[in-house]
Amino acid sequence: MDNADILRSAAAAYQAGNPALTEQIARQQLRAGADQESWLLMLGLALQSQSRFSEAVEAYAELTRRYPQSGTHWGNLGTVLRQAGRLEEAEGAYCQAIVLEPANAQHLLHMGLLLNEKGNRSSARVAFLNAVDLDPDNVHARIHGASTCFSCGDHGNAKRLLAERDDWQHVPDLQMDDLVTLSNALLLFGRGVDAEQVLLDALPLADAHEKPFLQAQLVAVYERLNRLEEAHRVAAELPDPASVSDPKLAQEIASVQADLAHRGNDLAGAKVKLEELAEQPETTAQSESSLMFALARVCDKQGDANEAMRALKQAHAAQLRHAVAAGGLMIDPDVDPLHSLLQRLSVEQFARWPADLRHAEDSRPDPIFIVGFPRSGTTLLEQMLDATPGLRSMDERDFVLSTANRLRDAGSAYPDSLGELSKAHCNALRSMYWTSVADVVSLEPDERLVDKNPLNMLLLPMIRRLFPDAPIILALRHPCDVVLSCYMQDFRSLTFVDMCSSLERLARSYVSAMNFWIDHERLLQPNVLHLRYERMLADFDGHVRQIGHFLGLGDAAAMHDFHGHARRKGYIGTPSYSQVIQPLNSAAVGRWRMYEQHFRTVLPILQPIIEHWGYAD
Secondary structure, eight states, X not given: OOHHHHHHHHHHHHHTTOHHHHHHHHHHHHHTTOOHHHHHHHHHHHHHHTTOHHHHHHHHHHHHHHOTTOHHHHHHHHHHHHHTTOHHHHHHHHHHHHHHOTTOHHHHHHHHHHHHHHTXXXXXXXXXXXXXXXXXXXXXXXHHHHHHHHHTTOXXXXXXXXXXXXXXXXXXXXXXXXXXXXXXXXXXXXXXXXXXXXXXXXXXXXXXXXXXXXXXXXXXXXXXXXXXXXXXXXXXXXXXXXXXXXXXXXXXXXXXXXXXXXXXXXXXXXXXXXXXXXXXXXXXXXXHHHHHHHHHHHHHHTTOHHHHHHHHHHHHHHHHHHHHHTTSOOOOTTSOTTTTTOOXXXXXXXXXXXXOOOOTTOOSOOOEEEEOSXXXXXXXHHHHHHTSTTEEEOSOOOHHHHHHHHHHHTTOOTTGGGGGXXXXXXXXXXXXXXXXXXXXXXXXXXXXXXXXXXXXXXGHHHHHHHXXXXXXXXXXXXXXXXXXXXXXXXXXXXXXXXXXXXXXXXXXXXXXXXXXXXXXXHHHOOEEEEEEHHHHHHTHHHHHHHHHHHHTOSOOGXXXXXHHHHHHHOOOOSTTTTTTTSOOOOTTTTGGGGGGGGGTTTHHHHXXXXXXXXXXX
């Protein structure tokens, strides 16, 4: 048998699932002095297939020493180093592969996966986008790129990577990790049915190890869609995490079990699961923060403020540690995390605005804007309006900010130059806004858009300039309850990670945002309705009539069924997705009182805003 036949025999053994035989043949051939490149590669593949990564590293490293100009060998070395947990060395190997073969999309894909594993999502995003540019048909780069773009706030590229094909559930050769990532990405874009179908189609083909991973993700999808009966049904098929040898799978199972226990008010059961998870040595800073946020919410429901606050401090410390280590966040204690949005319009600049701001060329009615600091009740208002015939909301989008950034990109300072814009320029900016809207929601001719984005409150000059007659609803809530609720949220935005890193820093940002709104409302005199969360709970019928009158609605009665409407919608893209499907209750009013001892340093910061909005005792 010649060398080619032996090589084919070894490859056949490898393909048949017998890597041990492939290893045996490869070692025999290497000792006999056969072709080193082919047999070292075969040995590396055999060892890698047996999860003997450290030994595989030696084989691939020898290949790079003998054939240093081969990008393939450097790429293989990077992958096995990554599998061995030697991430820094893996990054160096991938860099060398990219230098040698810059047009190879696979190298960029693997670099993106590695950077994601290291937590450097911003750099991973660039790697995935470059991979797709080189190879538009690379579905792996599209899937992981879409997920990473979304986590970085780049919703435009995320949607583009997903939207350019609609048959994801039929893509062949996707691995379990690809399928879970794809399902999660589709869910984040409100494509809950597609997210579910990807998993349902994959389950019959999954092996014994893959199946519980897919089932755990399916439980998470159902829970996120508020389909709790189905979530419990699938969860009942999962193994006990204590019996699972794979620590990652054990964490996934325990995590979804804890979520369901929490949703079912089995607080003691949820707490036990979360504490067990937190004690596992494989817990990363990223997973530690998620676990501690979940534990804090359980402790809060149990009325244990001190334990909740202890868990929150640990959660924010881990979250901050992960963000800084990933290279995406640098903390400057002297700079407000919202500073890029706190761009003030002066009295003199506003005086230069034209007297007539209206745009007769556009027959569409201005959007209805819902604004307010996060956790002030904006999602409740959004679902109330979305339940009303003739009004249509979209998941929270940053289209007003994108429009302001277009102005900056064109070389005009924002908001300084707003008064200098011609009607033609304003119409062009409005058109950009509506084009972005059309990408996510199809409005019928008789439907009016509801644009809910809390921090659009800091873009009031842009709203007032482009949509001068737009009705704006400002959601208000007791400042202490707002700050506490934000502090308890597992925000993924780096700005919010920074802002919520301590109660004091969060309180100062809240005050800065509110002062910005107060000053600009006084200056710009928008068409605004102030709605206080507490008063609306006390007189819901009266506030429904007030909102209906403000918006000129003939019949606002449908708002009363906001929770039923929200439940029927399925995916709701805000942290309060599990709350807005419930009828109104006042459980969250005055929740901060339970934490009063922790607010001693925060109250003086918030006091001016407390008094301004009439919340002083």
